[in-house]
Amino acid sequence: MHQLPTTIDALRRHQDDIATLFDALERSQDDISTTFDALKRDHDGMTTAIDALKRDHDGMTTTIGALKRDHDGMTTTIDALKRDQDDMPQLCTTVDTLKHDKDDMPQLPTTVDTLKCDQDDMRKLSATVDALKLELDKERSRTTSLEQRIDEMFKAPASCPAGYTMWRGICYKVFNTEKPFSRSAATCRKDGGTLAMPRDAETNAFLISLYKPVSSSDVFWFGLHSLRQEGTFEWMDGSALGAYNNWAPGQPNNDGRP
Known part of the structure; x- marks a missing residue:
């Protein structure tokens, strides 16, 4: 003391x-x-x-x-x-x-x-x-x-390849084939692109309208994931999720998907 x-x-x-x-x-x-x-x-x-x-x-x-x-x-x-x-x-x-x-x-x-x-x-x-x-x-x-x-x-390209649809200067295409996330991303890369990245509500609505006529399923992959750190989401180009998101009820639920 x-x-x-x-x-x-x-x-x-x-x-x-x-x-x-x-x-x-x-x-x-x-x-x-x-x-x-x-x-x-x-x-x-x-x-x-x-x-x-x-x-x-x-x-x-x-x-x-x-x-x-x-x-x-x-x-x-x-x-x-x-x-x-x-x-x-x-x-x-x-x-x-x-x-x-x-x-x-x-x-x-x-x-x-x-x-x-x-x-x-x-x-x-x-x-x-x-x-x-x-x-x-x-x-x-x-x-x-x-x-x-x-x-x-x-x-922006003057036109899109066959099977693609242009939106805001970007060409989009729907693949109606069930695959896991990694193989879906690989398919897009093989086709010269990447999984779609809907950074705003308008682009998200466009992707839904493009997908609905092709499949009756209510789910599809797009370019958002948390592979680098669980619970931290980023786009395929490495940028952060940002202010816009449109999670379904109960999502994200940490079910093992990206």
Whole structure:
């Protein structure tokens, strides 16, 4: 117990350090919010008509590059916050040690309660960081979708091969053959394409209308899977699921399918 006052002083200095770190994290969060608002304004400016997009294609490419750089900067900030969060287990160990000496030091419970408050603040900050990361993933998905549409406008084929139907500059075909997901994807690759990726409600409705006349079954494969990590869905091109989804009731149900 002779070393306990020294430990408390060290903890108080550590508490001051945590407060300083928390202030820095709050300033970083404000910077992230400012950057995120700027991204939203940039994104709103990218909803111009197709003819204007064609005229300003070079300028749009520059804007998308800037968005990517901003995304990278936000990712770096989020990773730094996560590293700070990893330091919390050591603080929890210190709190448990102080609890054992509570009977000998009447002022110790106050210090423990203060440390608990700091720990609660860090948990709230962690939740905020997770929310920001989710918004960043959504923004990346929207940007990827926009890039894809721009590419579709400038690279759309004049016509589709026999058996295919064009939708928004992309050729689609229904295969009425029952296969597992991996073999279905392989069939599309062999035909020079990939499983369809309905990133919005309109494309999803088009795929259903294309499929219904061919088969009476109510299920078919398209290019969304969680093969890399169970429960985390991504498209065949590696991009995140994004804001749009249209799960059936009880789905996803983790039944072993992609």
